[in-house]
Amino acid sequence: MATDLSSASTEVTAKAKPAGANDTKASRREVKVPKGTRDFDPLQMAIREKVFGIVTGVFKRHGGVALDTPVFELKETLMGKYGEDSKLIYDLADQGGELSSLRYDLTVPFARYLATKKLTSMRRYHIAKVYRRDNPARGRYREFYQCDFDIAGQYESMVPDFEILKVLAEILDKLNIGDYEVKLNHRRLLDGMLELCGVPAEKFRTICSAIDKLDKLAWEDVRKEMVLDKGLTEDVADKIGSLVKMRGKPMELLDELMKEDSPFCGNAASQQALAELKQLFTFMDVGKCINRFVFDLSLARGLDYYTGVIFEAVFTGTVKMGSIAAGGRYDDLVGMFSGVQVPSVGMSLGIERVFAIMEGQAGQLTVRKTQTQVLVLGIGKSLWNVAIGIASELWELEIATEFRCVAPGKIKKQLSDASEKDGIPWVVLVGQDELNQGIVKLRDMAAKQEEEVRRDNLAADLQSRICACAALKGLTI
Amino acid sequence: MATDLSSASTEVTAKAKPAGANDTKASRREVKVPKGTRDFDPLQMAIREKVFGIVTGVFKRHGGVALDTPVFELKETLMGKYGEDSKLIYDLADQGGELSSLRYDLTVPFARYLATKKLTSMRRYHIAKVYRRDNPARGRYREFYQCDFDIAGQYESMVPDFEILKVLAEILDKLNIGDYEVKLNHRRLLDGMLELCGVPAEKFRTICSAIDKLDKLAWEDVRKEMVLDKGLTEDVADKIGSLVKMRGKPMELLDELMKEDSPFCGNAASQQALAELKQLFTFMDVGKCINRFVFDLSLARGLDYYTGVIFEAVFTGTVKMGSIAAGGRYDDLVGMFSGVQVPSVGMSLGIERVFAIMEGQAGQLTVRKTQTQVLVLGIGKSLWNVAIGIASELWELEIATEFRCVAPGKIKKQLSDASEKDGIPWVVLVGQDELNQGIVKLRDMAAKQEEEVRRDNLAADLQSRICACAALKGLTI
Structure with missing residues (x-):
């Protein structure tokens, strides 16, 4: 549209x-x-x-x-x-x-x-x-x-x-x-209305364009456009003016327009449109959405290609x-x-x-x-390969992982970034002393706690922790 | 790229x-x-x-x-x-x-x-x-x-x-x-190579463009372009030709190019590129992906903006x-x-x-x-509203649902379309006789079985069936 x-x-x-x-x-x-x-x-x-x-x-x-x-x-x-x-x-x-x-x-x-x-x-x-x-x-x-x-x-x-x-x-x-409401109208009801008011058929689309501006302009301005620019008589414009003011709850306004004293009575295009709207409103009632809609005779929509029901939603x-x-x-x-x-x-x-x-x-x-679950920090140049090896094991298990190679003095900055900027839940700290004993440090960022984990069991260990965590949160990894 | x-x-x-x-x-x-x-x-x-x-x-x-x-x-x-x-x-x-x-x-x-x-x-x-x-x-x-x-x-x-x-x-x-392989090279190694072969610096990019065509053209055609169109001497072109033929497993070819008798020995740009590649290949080895790569001196890439490692993946x-x-x-x-x-x-x-x-x-x-789980068929015009009411209840429960209002004679066609064209697992048949008893028919399309379900319990019933089914399949709704 x-x-x-x-x-x-x-x-x-x-x-x-x-x-x-x-x-x-x-x-x-x-x-x-x-x-x-x-x-x-x-x-x-x-x-x-x-x-x-x-x-x-x-x-x-x-x-x-x-x-x-x-x-x-x-x-x-x-x-x-x-x-x-x-x-x-x-x-x-x-x-x-x-x-x-x-x-x-x-x-x-x-x-x-x-x-x-x-x-x-x-x-x-x-x-x-x-x-x-x-x-x-x-x-x-x-x-x-x-x-x-x-x-x-x-x-x-x-x-x-x-x-x-x-x-x-x-x-x-x-x-x-x-809150919102959806304004609803019918192109053929609009055409019938223009016919009733005495607008010549070849001016229907251009008058629709004018009516369509009623959500931004006052009626007086739109009336001026109709009379001065588009050549309607003042009388015809005023007739349109009295009808486009009509709006209300779909079924209520529809019942009113279908009464014998309605201005639309006897106009064939309008009657067909009203019958269609009655069917539509019945479905909407059963489908429990009709309370969101307002039947609004001023809704015209500017485009050429509409032929039936038209609608437009606005926040209220x-x-x-x-x-x-x-x-x-x-x-x-x-x-x-x-x-x-x-x-x-x-x-x-x-x-x-x-x-x-x-x-x-x-x-x-x-x-x-990001969705990053684990940050692996290799501390010092000699441990880059170890950090990359750990990250690769985690990617293999489809765990979202980033790794950084940092100098020993820069760990604090990395940890605060991981926690505050990126919200990463787990950080693995790879240091030479621990590694010599076959372990790395695993930091739980939320709990601010560190524990030692065996290097050769790290990937499996992290996988089960992340799964447990996801299960707790109802799978919102 | x-x-x-x-x-x-x-x-x-x-x-x-x-x-x-x-x-x-x-x-x-x-x-x-x-x-x-x-x-x-x-x-x-x-x-x-x-x-x-x-x-x-x-x-x-x-x-x-x-x-x-x-x-x-x-x-x-x-x-x-x-x-x-x-x-x-x-x-x-x-x-x-x-x-x-x-x-x-x-x-x-x-x-x-x-x-x-x-x-x-x-x-x-x-x-x-x-x-x-x-x-x-x-x-x-x-x-x-x-x-x-x-x-x-x-x-x-x-x-x-x-x-x-x-x-x-x-x-x-x-x-x-x-199967695939990724060809890999280094722009500065290429530049070093061209320098070694005697190509003037201002011709590096245009000669790279020529080399880049080697995956589509024979060496003879590329050589012709270098000599006739781009003004290299035959001698220089032939030197390039002997080097761009080199390709192999990353570490093996790298070791060869770093030997003392390598043509690249003594060229500063090349030596720096080779040192970088050595570090890269070490990481790739630790990261368990190096077996996918081929070090290929003919890879040049046409674009102006590359300054270091370049690569290109092809199916093999x-x-x-x-x-x-x-x-x-x-x-x-x-x-x-x-x-x-x-x-x-x-x-x-x-x-x-x-x-x-x-x-x-x-x-x-x-x-x-589509992901449609349920098709609701209202049989005969008087049951449209009921079909729409059921569909709306199912949408409320976020169950993917379509509904159709059909004449009694067209049910068979709808069922076969649902089964063969659309793969819909459940069809609800809403008929007047059943409805008078407060029930509808529920058809399991895979099992080709129908059973009667209470109308007022239908939505909850379908929800539990669909959940059970999804659990069986490991959540692939």
């Missing part, structure tokens, strides 16, 4: 702001990444891995299979899919041969994949970076992750739509980073930030490539904002950058 | 050849990926995940921390690093603002990262795609994975070099896809293919960005060739595309 998920501009993102933001102060000799991009350092990578683990877990538990596509597509593949946002597409230079562009989202490559392989059904997930030439000054990244889950194929009405929404709610629950708790996930049904996109219609529905999670929140909480987390 | 790791052109890669190879036959309306790129379908993704799991496991057990960098870098960051191969760099179009290029390898971005963050030591791994505008007609991918592990910082001589080689040997052993068994991994020491690269020298050594594994071999073996593997 193409959506505004690239931003991570909240109060918690000070650390993570894009390179280039300090350009004016930066010295000329500074070595930088391109504007709007960033490196992920080891602590951020540990958080990223954790988040992806949660997300992938939910995707897999819903029968999702993984897919990956090239980072760039033929330019013609991306053309005509993103409406006004197409100007943000990154092109590769013409170095002879085909014209290509970096992917703008993961939905169009998925549809292109189905068309390429002539597939008519698939339940796939894809976690990868996408690229948009947006304005880094507004806190937007130009390279950012999306986590997509889509169900393509012929199914009973609203069954896959329900499952996509269930997947989204499960992920946001499990990420456990704040102490952390205020824009859209964190979005998606909808797009029944005609695959057919734009292959001529064969493959009805599809999907969601896209903009994980940068989740990272931003988690990085803000990282002080409270105990995230280790 | 920049190296020729993009190719996967062996006898096992027929399935995986790049898009575009069939261009002449393809119809005009075909929807394609750009030339030299490819999609990874779910089966390939399952293999990829398995391979990355093995590789990451070894990296982490050696204290590696993860790093990720943007897929494109400022063009100036990549300039002057890749010698003659710079022509293969992909540029982004100039759409206003900075000029950027897709990364060509992971080594230069790592060095740039250290310079950007002013770090002087790091032990990092990075698994990501890199981009080269190579010729797809030669079976080369233009987008392919590299798995890099590098150790930057001041250490005792040859200690990190040993560990990089140990990591490489561990990975190739654990991948278990065929029934699977014959080119370089699968390569790397070396590059002490000056970080300083090219920051002015601060940060000695570094690293390896890069070209995983596409590993994928190609594993995909060739995939027939023998039992790789499931």
Whole structure:
């Protein structure tokens, strides 16, 4: 789903702001990444891995299979899919041969994949970076992750739509980073509404784009755009204004809109959309996720390719930030490539904002950058070979091990680094005097205790200690 | 490390050849990926995940921390690093603002990262795609994975070099896809050799490029290039020819080259390199990996930035293919960005060739595309809600579940798909008659047996069955 998920501009993102933001102060000799991009350092990578683990877990538990596509597509593949946002597409230079562009989202490559392989059904997930030439000054990244889950194929009405929404709610629950709500609407209900208000059919998409700005602009500004820029009469704009204000609990608002005195009564497109929503809300009620959703007639979504249910998730708790996930049904996109219609529905999670929140909480987390269990210290040059021999025995047993060769005076520094910076639980101290007796010292870093262990039994000994420790902690090595 | 790791052109890669190879036959309306790129379908993704799991496991057990960098870098960051191969760099179009290029390898971005963050030591791994505008007609991918592990910082001589080689040997052993050997040489030994043979210093790098072609070209062709294109006398070329033929077990050849009657005797650069190699080979002997290595004076490596030990791994068994991994020491690269020298050594594994071999073996593997444990079938439209309710209970317990709503006549097809295509172990059949008695049917797909289970106890019942099953198999859900 193409959506505004690239931003991570909240109060918690000070650390993570894009390179280039300090350009004016930066010295000329500074070595930088391109504007709007960033490196992920080891602590951020540990958080990223954790988040992806949660997300992938939910995707897999819903029968999702993984897919990956090239980072760039033929330019013609991306053309005509993103409406006004197409100007943000990154092109590769013409170095002879085909014209290509970096992917703008993961939905169009998925549809292109189905068309390429002539597939008519698939339940796939894809976690990868996408690229948009947006304005880094507004806190937007130009390279950012999306986590997509889509169900393509012929199914009973609203069954896959329900499952996509269930997947989204499960992920946001499990990420456990704040209260959220998912706004939900239906493209054909929106079309029916515009028809009822007297908007000509050829202006539906551009008026949708205007309505879509209601989460950032006041109604007065949107009304101005409709009247001055897009040529609606004031009367028509005001009719739209009265309807897009409607929002509420899904079943309650739906019942109201289905009443005989509802403005939607008698409009065929709207009636079909309302009947579909009734089925969907029933499934969501049974699936115990409907309390996360708000039926909101102002939700429009800017993209051209949506054809049915549309939705967008936002945080509502102490952390205020824009859209964190979005998606909808797009029944005609695959057919734009292959001529064969493959009805599809999907969601896209903009994980940068989740990272931003988690990085803000990282002080409270105990995230280790390495998994190292044992540090072997060879004390003095003559003992390097012994330290390497011990480390090699431990690697053979698949025990995460580092070794250092240090001068006798530097042991203290190594021990404090191992304990404070790296959180390594065990240190083996290899000294000549002990070795002459066939032993080494083993230090338990948490207990701050040392004991002597036979050199020839060291690897087996450490293995059983580490296993016992892991068992105690429930296998979280 | 920049190296020729993009190719996967062996006898096992027929399935995986790049898009575009069939261009002449393809119809005009075909929807394609750009030339030299490819999609990874779910089966390939399952293999990829398995391979990355093995590789990451070894990296982490050696204290590696993860790093990720943007897929494109400022063009100036990549300039002057890749010698003659710079022509293969992909540029982004100039759409206003900075000029950027897709990364060509992971080594230069790592060095740039250290310079950007002013770090002087790091032990990092990075698994990501890199981009080269190579010729797809030669079976080369233009987008392919590299798995890099590098150790930057001041250490005792040859200690990190040993560990990089140990990591490489561990990975190739654990991948278990065929016999291999790692060719090893030293850039300063090579320089000493060229000096001894009478090559002028300004021609060292270009003569190295010629020597580097010896794994693909006969000596006669390389000699011709040296004499005709690069202006060496025949006498000098022949001296080089006699030396680059030398190869053998590391310690044995080293002892020979260190003898008093060796041609390298008295050449200072060579003597220092030989002393370093002696220390390295001692560590490798203690670390029990030296038997994987061959000391080979013809190994030159094309890139500009190597300054010490260099190496390259090739398969030697029934699977014959080119370089699968390569790397070396590059002490000056970080300083090219920051002015601060940060000695570094690293390896890069070209995983596409590993994928190609594993995909060739995939027939023998039992790789499931999904992890689905339970399929819930609601039989008839009136039971959809019940099926969705059951599935939601199972998701709540983190049991991987799919559900389908099917007409009574289509159960057989669903069961055979579940068993043969998807390998799902359990199917719940929800029918109205059973449900009236408070039960559903549970089918054990392996045993081909059905039993009746109480609806209100179903989720707990399935959970204990799946746990018992997982315990039996040693937790491989």
